[in-house]
Amino acid sequence: MKITVIGGGSTYTPELVEGLAALPIGELVLMDPEAGRLEVVGSMARRMFAGAGHPGWVRWTTDLDDAVDGATAVLLQLRVGGQRARHRDETWPLECGLVGQETTGPGGLAKALRTVPAVLRIAERARALAPGAWIVDFTNPVGIVTRALLDAGHRAVGLCNVAIGFQRLFAGLYGCAPGELAVDHVGLNHLTWERAAWVGGVDVLPALLAEHGPALAAETELPLELMRGLGVVPSYYLRFFYAHDQVLAEQIDRPTRAEEVMALEEKLLAMYPGLDVKPALLEERGGAHYSTAAVGLLESLLGDRGDTQVVNVRNDGTLPFLADSAVIEVPSRITAAGPVPLPVRPVEPLFAGLVGHVSAYEELALDAALRGGRARVEAALLAHPLVGRYDLARGLADRLVAANHAYLPWAA
Template sequence: MKLTVVGAGSTYTPELVDGFARLRDTLPVEELVLTDPATDRLNLIGAFARRILARQDHPAEVTTTSDLDAAVDGADAVLLQLRVGGQTARRQDETWPLECGCVGQETTGAGGLAKALRTVPVVLDIAKRVRRRNPDAWIIDFTNPVGIVTRALLRAGHRAVGLCNVAIGFQRRFAALLGTDPADVHLDHVGLNHLTWETGVRLGGPEGENVLPELLAGHGDAIARDLHLPRALLDRLGTVPSYYLRYYYAHDEVVEEQRTKPSRASEVAAMERELLTLYADPALDEKPALLARRGGAHYSEAAVDLAAALLGGGGPPYQVVNTYNRGTLPFLPDDAVIEVQAAVGRTGAAPLPVGRVDPLYAGLMASVTAYEDLALEAALRGGRDRVFRALLAHPLIGQYTYAQTLTDRLIAHNREHLAWA
């Protein structure tokens, strides 16, 4: 089995390699190709990847190359983890929206739109090259904003599934609180990427007992602290929202925090410098503890499970993924990309049935889906007016003066990445 990681110069990559090493029975990788245009980082991380595999006696061959076509040739699955513009662009995404009193974040709001505009054309070009070399390869997208990027891939006819680590993080956290094996915890997870709610926590599978009320009663304070939301809100909702919902439920509070604290991009950039120094140590052969603070917790387990299921090697029978709606949520278009539990196999992901969704959540999902429609059109076709329309539609923006100013600033900060600007 050959797997290719595009964007492998990321400091995330050792987390992924560690998962391949630990979970070899689930996903027997024989050849791992790491590709990235940043050759210095790629070679450093490639050497570290070989040491990680060697420490765990994993026989996979690791190849590094900046030649994308060679990297994807013959691959069974291609994992995308790109950051077009690097941490510099992320820092801008988190900064200039604040000038209008809007949240600065790389996956939602104006910053999220900027990232989508930079990313979608690049990902589609990569996918086209993958299909030309190997039309049967699966593309697993971990690149944010996952919902918009996955929708672009699916609309273009690619064999693609989107992946996020939010659900598996909740599963692991709830299992620890309940004192049970994560494999026994099934989430009633519903929403869009980075806009999700856990409406049930079931033991043993989709038909198992829902222990969410007991979980909130006994551990609500701890869960609320993790989310930086008040316990009283969780009690009133009776659900556990993704921590990304804080940008909606406490928008002004978050904006004030962002104005007075260092940006997440600055923190990550500092961590990355330290991580790269650690990775360069020829004696290091296991992922360092610092990597856990980088983000992307449990990314490797989620990626291994998904790749194994798509390639026919097993994995959990149900997984939370991003895929076409196809009537699962009747208040959204069939071609909306939703994030729900799905049965995953060689033919792709089939969402499990979802019960009635509270209008409190359905309304926000519908609003953000409309924004994503417009965002994708802006990413595919360009143009100042399409950017403006997407920003005006976003529920975190909504006012024409903000949308107009943010359009100007988005284009000014991203001109080098926008072919039409």
Template structure:
């Protein structure tokens, strides 16, 4: 098996490579990245991580070369690097809006830069790869995955939020992760755990208190919802508090940029043959486990349960069939099939429907970009939803991303 990793120069990559060691049938990992110096550093460390594995690690800046003959294609790229991320996290603040790289105006900016690039890569993979599954880890995952599926590609979107909950809940309950099944529902970065099953019994009630501390939301909120929201719901449930914090603290992008600089320096050390602890601060906890588990199920057809971004296809009657949702799915070589979930509460349903409508507009804006399409997407987003703010944000987004967006020039 050959796995191609687009964005292979990411400091995340060693986390991924560390998990690949369990693939006995793996013959090659092709790391693809235009940043050759960075690719050489990360790739060299990846080779040391797989030193005891028969698979070879190859590095290339030629996308077609890396995709040729691949059985699985992982996409984890960031158009514009950390500088663009910092922009995404700061320009919305000028309009009293949340600055975040996956939601709100910052998330839309990232989607606009990213979707055309990912679609080009997917078209190349369709010609060159071996009927490969595309596993998309690129944010905003839901929007990017929807664009891939709309274009007819064999793709699944992956996020590490659910597996993070699964692992932490298992530890709190003193059981193995394999014994835990989540009723994970929502959209990417807009998800809730409605139940935590262990041997058929829902253990969620006893997890609410530690979960509230984990996601930094009030316990009373979780009790009223009877579910555990992901950390990203903080942008909705405590909007004003988060906005106040963002005005005075360094952006996450600035922190990550500093961590990445240290990691790249560490990766250059030929004596380093294991993941450094600092990598845990980069984000993406359990990323490799989530990716490896999903790839195993897609290639071996083991019918295990994973949280995947897939088409709605009638799963929820309040969304269109072509919407992309993130839910617990049974996965095999045919793809991911959502598991029947508990009835979804109106307060969750309303927010999901609102953000899903925004995502539909976001995909349209990313593919058929124009000032008006971007404005309409921003107006539809519940974190914005005001005419004057949508107009202002459209102008600021265009100015900050004119190097990437033809309509903004």
């Protein structure tokens, strides 16, 4: 089979390649418009396959049609505008007193506006040249991008590493194998809560909160008393809502994450030419367990395993307070026909209210990404729970358009 990675020149790609080396891949193709980085990363990926004794052929290309032609699956990990665009997403919202983050709030909207059109162009070429191929999206904002793909009729699944990260963390703290523990993970991409951790039919999350509270608080960077009071473990991204002002104060005095990543990438790209295994430094790049999640998802989609994994999927009545067309992040049964969300017990009002609010924003954000126009950008910002004020939405819309002018044809 042929597996294609769009955004294959990313310094993160060796993490993914390590996992893909466990699959019976005949051809692994890395595609990226940045030829220089692609050569460095692609050469390392080829050495990694050889070092693992994998017979598959690894190659790289800047030609999209060449990359997707005849692919069995296309993995998306692109970043339109690179880390420099991310840096802007993490800075201009600060001017209006809001956190700067690449998937949450105004920065997340900017990334969606840049990303959705690019992803849809890629998916259309895949549909033409590789009918039936699965598109696995890890490109943020995953929920909005996945909905765009599904609305356009593509065979797509959204994937995030938050759920598998918590599963591994909980299993390690409890002292069991990851496969023995299942999480009750519910919400939207980057807006989720772990409401239970099941081992042998017993919910061990209360015990984990009681016995390992400090470790869980360190992981989420949220107060332990908040988690114990709610009886759940929120994802790290809830920090931008539950502790907004604290995060904002921290961001004003620190380099952006984009600046940190650019410095890290420079070091990694200097190391890669001499390596055939991923370096320990790559752990600082983020995205822990994505490779494991991606490989597991591919195995189930292509092998019809019928197991349960947490993915981004159509709501279709799973959360009755959301539209059927919404994309949610929940445990789903994965077969060759695609993911089907499993039944979810009623979502508590405190969580459901925020999910409903952000889902409405995501619908407006997708509309702005597809049809453009400053008025649609402003409407999406006004709908976001971190904005919600007309004057603030207007100022943010002006800054967003100015910072992303080169990527928004309608703004010309």
